[in-house]
Amino acid sequence: MSNLSSAMWLIPITFLTIGYGDMVPQTVCGKMICLFTGVMGVGCTALIVAVAAQKLEFTKAEKHVHNFxxxxxxxxxxxxxxxxxxxxAWLLHRHTKQGDMSKIRLHQRELLGAxxxxxxxxxxxxxxxxxxNSMVDISKMQMIMTELDCNLNSSHQDLEKRIDQLDRKLDEISRLIMTAIESPHLSH
Known part of the structure; x- marks a missing residue:
């Protein structure tokens, strides 16, 4: 790049991923800056598109109203x-009784079109x-999964309590056995 105005032209062209090719950086530093600028341009563009798509998407309530x-x-x-x-069908029947073939064919075509x-x-x-129905099924599935998760958490907590109780009982049994081994026999 020979001057500042050329650099000022190259940066937005690269950022917006237009890349006319009329200017090319000569130094390694200039090439790295252009590469970084291009990647940032793609990232910013993707971010803007994602935000715009999210803002344009219906909420759940809006989807229900729209579907209604x-x-x-x-x-x-x-x-x-x-x-x-x-x-x-009634016009075809009426013209069939009258026997007018041109009107019969006309109303046959119109009946088939209707x-x-x-x-x-x-x-x-x-x-x-x-x-x-698929929207409702998804929300029902979510409610079922939430209920299952709550039930599993409750069962897990109950199992932990029972394991703690068993652990305490084992400790008590171990203590009693150790006391019985260490104490002198009463029968002697």
Missing amino acids: MMDIRYTKQIKCAAANVLGE IHIFRRRRIKHKNLKDQV
Whole structure:
């Protein structure tokens, strides 16, 4: 680098990982500074992306509200699609009695399209229900695991108490045996 302005240009270009390649450091120290600057730029960018993603993510309550609203929306769409299927079926039936082949073909196509839309919306609604159920399953699993952990801790504490009691009894038995061995026999 020949001057300060070139260095001032190189640092942000390296930090932002743009790297035009129009300037290259000549010294080992300059290369190390550029390497450090590039690594810091990648780290800072990753940190900013992680924080932004976390801020944009729904909270648990927001997810429940969103899923509830989507459930209402899909239910309305399914009802509307079912009404369209019934309407087209009725029109097809009416034109079949009249014998108008062009209208029969038209309403057959429209009936098939309405059935297709109805099925798609029903599948979307089913997928939403599965997603909500998996969210509930995860929270139930967490509650079960917490309860199991509490039970295991309680059992562990009970076992420790029993081991301590057994240890005290063994100490008492050892003391009694030592006393019996050390004391002179009363029968002599």
